[in-house]
Amino acid sequence: MNQIENVLHENRHFPPPPEFQAKARLSSEAAYQRMYRESIDQPDAFWGRIARELPWIEPFQKVLDWSNAPFAKWFVGGKLNVSAVCLDQHAYGVRAQKPAIIWEGEPGDSRTLSYGELHLEVCRFANVLKRRGLKKGDRAAIYMPMIPEAAIAMLACARIGVAHSVVFGGFSAQALRERIEDGACTAVITADGSFRRGSVLALKPQVDEAVKGLDAVHTVFVVRRAKNPIEWSKTRDVWVHEACAEASPECTPEPMDSEDLLFLLYTSGSTGRPKGIVHTTGGYIVGSYLSTQYVFDLREDDVYWCTADVGWVTGHSYIVYGPLANGATVVMYEGAPNTPHPGRMWEIVDKHKVTIFYTAPTAIRAFMKWGDEWPAKYSLATLRLLGTVGEPINPEAWIWYHKQIGHERCPIVDTWWQTETGSIMITPLPGVTSTTPGSATRPFFGVDAAVVDEAGKELGPNEGGYLVLRRPWPSMLRGIWGDEQRYRDNYWSKFKTMYFAGDGARRDEHGYLWILGRVDDVINVSGHRLSTMEVESALVSHAKVCEAAVVGRPDALTGQAICAFVTVDTGLEPDDRLKQELMEHVAKEIGKLARPAEIRFTDMLPKTRSGKIMRRLLRDIAAGIETVGDTSTLEDFSVLARLRDNEE
Numbered sequence: 001m002n003q004i005e006n007v008l009h010e011n012r013h014f015p016p017p018p019e020f021q022a023k024a025r026l027s028s029e030a031a032y033q034r035m036y037r038e039s040i041d042q043p044d045a046f047w048g049r050i051a052r053e054l055p056w057i058e059p060f061q062k063v064l065d066w067s068n069a070p071f072a073k074w075f076v077g078g079k080l081n082v083s084a085v086c087l088d089q090h091a092y093g094v095r096a097q098k099p100a101i102i103w104e105g106e107p108g109d110s111r112t113l114s115y116g117e118l119h120l121e122v123c124r125f126a127n128v129l130k131r132r133g134l135k136k137g138d139r140a141a142i143y144m145p146m147i148p149e150a151a152i153a154m155l156a157c158a159r160i161g162v163a164h165s166v167v168f169g170g171f172s173a174q175a176l177r178e179r180i181e182d183g184a185c186t187a188v189i190t191a192d193g194s195f196r197r198g199s200v201l202a203l204k205p206q207v208d209e210a211v212k213g214l215d216a217v218h219t220v221f222v223v224r225r226a227k228n229p230i231e232w233s234k235t236r237d238v239w240v241h242e243a244c245a246e247a248s249p250e251c252t253p254e255p256m257d258s259e260d261l262l263f264l265l266y267t268s269g270s271t272g273r274p275k276g277i278v279h280t281t282g283g284y285i286v287g288s289y290l291s292t293q294y295v296f297d298l299r300e301d302d303v304y305w306c307t308a309d310v311g312w313v314t315g316h317s318y319i320v321y322g323p324l325a326n327g328a329t330v331v332m333y334e335g336a337p338n339t340p341h342p343g344r345m346w347e348i349v350d351k352h353k354v355t356i357f358y359t360a361p362t363a364i365r366a367f368m369k370w371g372d373e374w375p376a377k378y379s380l381a382t383l384r385l386l387g388t389v390g391e392p393i394n395p396e397a398w399i400w401y402h403k404q405i406g407h408e409r410c411p412i413v414d415t416w417w418q419t420e421t422g423s424i425m426i427t428p429l430p431g432v433t434s435t436t437p438g439s440a441t442r443p444f445f446g447v448d449a450a451v452v453d454e455a456g457k458e459l460g461p462n463e464g465g466y467l468v469l470r471r472p473w474p475s476m477l478r479g480i481w482g483d484e485q486r487y488r489d490n491y492w493s494k495f496k497t498m499y500f501a502g503d504g505a506r507r508d509e510h511g512y513l514w515i516l517g518r519v520d521d522v523i524n525v526s527g528h529r530l531s532t533m534e535v536e537s538a539l540v541s542h543a544k545v546c547e548a549a550v551v552g553r554p555d556a557l558t559g560q561a562i563c564a565f566v567t568v569d570t571g572l573e574p575d576d577r578l579k580q581e582l583m584e585h586v587a588k589e590i591g592k593l594a595r596p597a598e599i600r601f602t603d604m605l606p607k608t609r610s611g612k613i614m615r616r617l618l619r620d621i622a623a624g625i626e627t628v629g630d631t632s633t634l635e636d637f638s639v640l641a642r643l644r645d646n647e648e
């Protein structure tokens, strides 16, 4: 575990500010302990009670069935509909007029949808989907910009029992196609384009390319946003605004079994194809509902803004499902954080009187770089709570966030979780936990987290090891789409009865958890996990490339940056033009996010005798540090020396 051991020694502690604590949902260690203990010692009573706060269509008979581990069933026999949880219970009650979504477009246009209005829009959209033949058990891909229709589309699918597979709008046509095919989606929901960095980013052409020749995709639903010219198939394409205008605003929610599929969301694995993470209905909504309430200390009058994209799990659980299940007011923003100026986020906080702000460390590092003068121009007085997610936050960024954004008044919740966990697993509770920069602190309710060694034995204080979860939780993944074995191998083979998250961690002497990063090769660029294998196969798909190995190297802004080691065909003299060409190639194949920051040509890659590339050696070279690890299995020692000589 040495390579992920961190050397951070952070002793600053920030107790909850008294004004915050006075009004918090949970405000004492004793209350937290009571609830946490119950969640661990009597999980059925705990989760049963929380789940019954939601409007079930038919009650569940059993809280958990773990007899077929690692395939969990939660709230067995219960039926409910997630869109009804998020909408109907509010729209038909006192929250009918309450803003559900306050949306801000990049050019400065904005739109507010009350719970009543959102409910109508979702019902209309659901009827449009139905009219094109979509029904319970189908799957639809959603490839959308950050506009309210992204949330509306997700909820409309949920309403009629169609599982959605949201693909990040920044992914290439090829990446979209792979995901459509893997999930066997029969429809795609997209927009003509969106506004990004001051210009129009077209989306529909990517969809056209992605579905070319895919006969299974019978319909492409297109939301009109940017009015950019697009090609049109009369038989396949449907304008959403036209179809919705004729659709009925009434749509009975489909009663869904607690374990029916709610969505697929693809995430990178360390090897092989992207994994379609399976999330089901009852457990997922209970997990996102409870965590939103307690982690963000949600109150009726909060204006809550999570800056993630709906293409990532954070956007699913903490823009759409968790907040709406709680009847919260959510802010959604279409554009880039520095368009038209680097103060854009703070301008939105000021304009919409945001009280809770949840973002990623990589964004915070960008804000720092742009300068303190930008947040200083706006009133941030309404903010009362800040959050981060996606990667470990470096203490410097934490302190900046605390001072420049939180004005030393707002607690910061550093939340650790994954696409696979569905909801927040390790986090401070803002009215209770004394925070310390860089630590996600303690497990959330129902979460039994431990740090273990290779043999699965729990480690002592400050010993770096593997982070595991020792019992099932409601919002856990139910599998990898179409690949039961891969699910077992990826998460349950290392420690059999414990879920292995893939991350390293240590627990300090106060019992606080410190996440040390991934123990495998996945690269985290700006909080997004990218598989080395996907980037490598994109590089190798270029005609001039023989072989490629990709690693992350530390980057002050994006957390990690991609460094690619590439061998080219013999006889070819690689030059800077080829470097550029390869960078563009990867961007086109996978998306801009995956574009390597650096490409180094080499005539050989370090490999083990069995032919595996030794990425950890390359990581050291990319980071410019001396290799300290074991090189005994390295096939050709001279390779390392030659790679170093090629350093720029």
Ligand code: PRX
Pocket: 267, 313, 314, 388, 389, 390, 391, 392, 393, 414, 415, 416, 417, 418, 419, 420, 440, 501, 502, 503, 515, 517, 518, 527, 528, 529
């Ligand atoms: O390595 C951890 C890191 O992000 C991984 C999960 O990535 P993804 O499934 O894309 O979900 C991101 C949003 C939930 C984790 O295995 N990670 C996430 N949050 C933190 C983190 N690392 C340290 N601290 C965090 N707060």
